[in-house]
Amino acid sequence: MSTVAANAPGAAGGGLSDVAASEASLRRFLHGLPGVDAVGLEARAASLGTRSIKTSAKAYAIDLAISMIDLTTLEGADTVGKVRALCTKGKHPDPSDPGTPQVAAICVYPDMVATAKAALAGTGIQVASVATAFPAGRAALPVKLADTADAVAAGADEIDMVIDRGAFLSGRYLDVFQEITAVKEACERPDGSSAHLKVIFETGELQTYDNVRRASWLAMLAGADFIKTSTGKVTVNATPPVTLLMLEAVRDFRAQTGVQVGVKPAGGIKTTKDAMKYLVMVNETLGDDWLTPHWFRFGASSLLNDLLMQRQKLTTGRYSGPDYVTVD
Numbered sequence: 001m002s003t004v005a006a007n008a009p010g011a012a013g014g015g016l017s018d019v020a021a022s023e024a025s026l027r028r029f030l031h032g033l034p035g036v037d038a039v040g041l042e043a044r045a046a047s048l049g050t051r052s053i054k055t056s057a058k059a060y061a062i063d064l065a066i067s068m069i070d071l072t073t074l075e076g077a078d079t080v081g082k083v084r085a086l087c088t089k090g091k092h093p094d095p096s097d098p099g100t101p102q103v104a105a106i107c108v109y110p111d112m113v114a115t116a117k118a119a120l121a122g123t124g125i126q127v128a129s130v131a132t133a134f135p136a137g138r139a140a141l142p143v144k145l146a147d148t149a150d151a152v153a154a155g156a157d158e159i160d161m162v163i164d165r166g167a168f169l170s171g172r173y174l175d176v177f178q179e180i181t182a183v184k185e186a187c188e189r190p191d192g193s194s195a196h197l198k199v200i201f202e203t204g205e206l207q208t209y210d211n212v213r214r215a216s217w218l219a220m221l222a223g224a225d226f227i228k229t230s231t232g233k234v235t236v237n238a239t240p241p242v243t244l245l246m247l248e249a250v251r252d253f254r255a256q257t258g259v260q261v262g263v264k265p266a267g268g269i270k271t272t273k274d275a276m277k278y279l280v281m282v283n284e285t286l287g288d289d290w291l292t293p294h295w296f297r298f299g300a301s302s303l304l305n306d307l308l309m310q311r312q313k314l315t316t317g318r319y320s321g322p323d324y325v326t327v328d
Contacts, residue, residue, distance in 0.1 A: 061275075062307050066103060069304055083108055097311075102123060105126035132161040144179070148161065163176050163215065198227070212245050265298065
């Protein structure tokens with residue numbers, strides 16, 4: 001994925017080369033973004049949520065959703081055995097049907113990256129690792145960078161970082177920008193390649209839609225490969241209006257800079273019906289360009305089981321219960 005260079009914000013063009021030259025210029029740009037029409041945004045998200053996917057397309061949509069999942073375990077009680085089992089499920093979501101797609105990635109804590117990497121060798125499934133003192137992000141920058149570098153050294157293909165919400169909400173935008181660019185640099189490998197960077201906003205803590213739009217542009221200017229709604233560790237996680245707003249932000253960013261950025265809603269997406277609503281939203285807002293695991297992901301675990309049950313129903317004509325799919 002191409003990104004704006006960490007030391008040259010706006011390098012993709014679009015008149016953004018001086019945006020992050022100072023705190024004042026960055027604030028001026030972010031607060032100069034159009035205000036969000038909350039009523040219109042919520043109405044548009046609700047309208048898209050009523051669209052139906054016909055039976056002929058549902059099987060394709062289910063397989064697409066499975067292929068977009070970042071299958072995740074982020075618990076203090078995670079064990080090597082649990083991570084290996086999750087990797088097996090990611091490789092073979094439905095052991096009774098080898099035609100079932102693999103998931104996009106397995107997401108774990110940094111100390112479990114090596115375990116996941118070994119279990120997924122040769123599969124093409126990415127290993128994603130949360131970093132930067134996930135989920136609160138309350139640590140000094142050197143600690144966050146060490147956290148990131150350790151995960152990359154262990155083999156992480158993707159890094160999911162959390163922004164400093166306290167700094168963002170107090171208006172210290174340049175601090176947040178510089179932290180993202182520093183983490184982006186920490187994603188670099190000795191061979192010159194780089195782990196892809198997903199930047200998590202924790203939108204449930206950002207208070208307003210305007211803040212979500214500002215955070216989206218801030219992260220993209222700093223070099224994010226993906227922007228992600230949530231950690232899944234707070235009360236309010238991904239919602240359709242917030243995700244729609246982020247989809248519009250990446251659309252507008254590409255139109256202005258030529259740089260394409262992915263989107264990952266995470267937390268609270270549990271059913272096939274939910275997933276279909278998000279896929280319709282992506283299709284209607286961004287089109288086919290983003291309808292791939294390379295550019296759109298679901299941060300979920302329980303979602304996979306429901307997708308598998310619905311897939312089995314389409315295949316067999318019978319609705320299998322949860323006992324017929326592996327439990328996370």
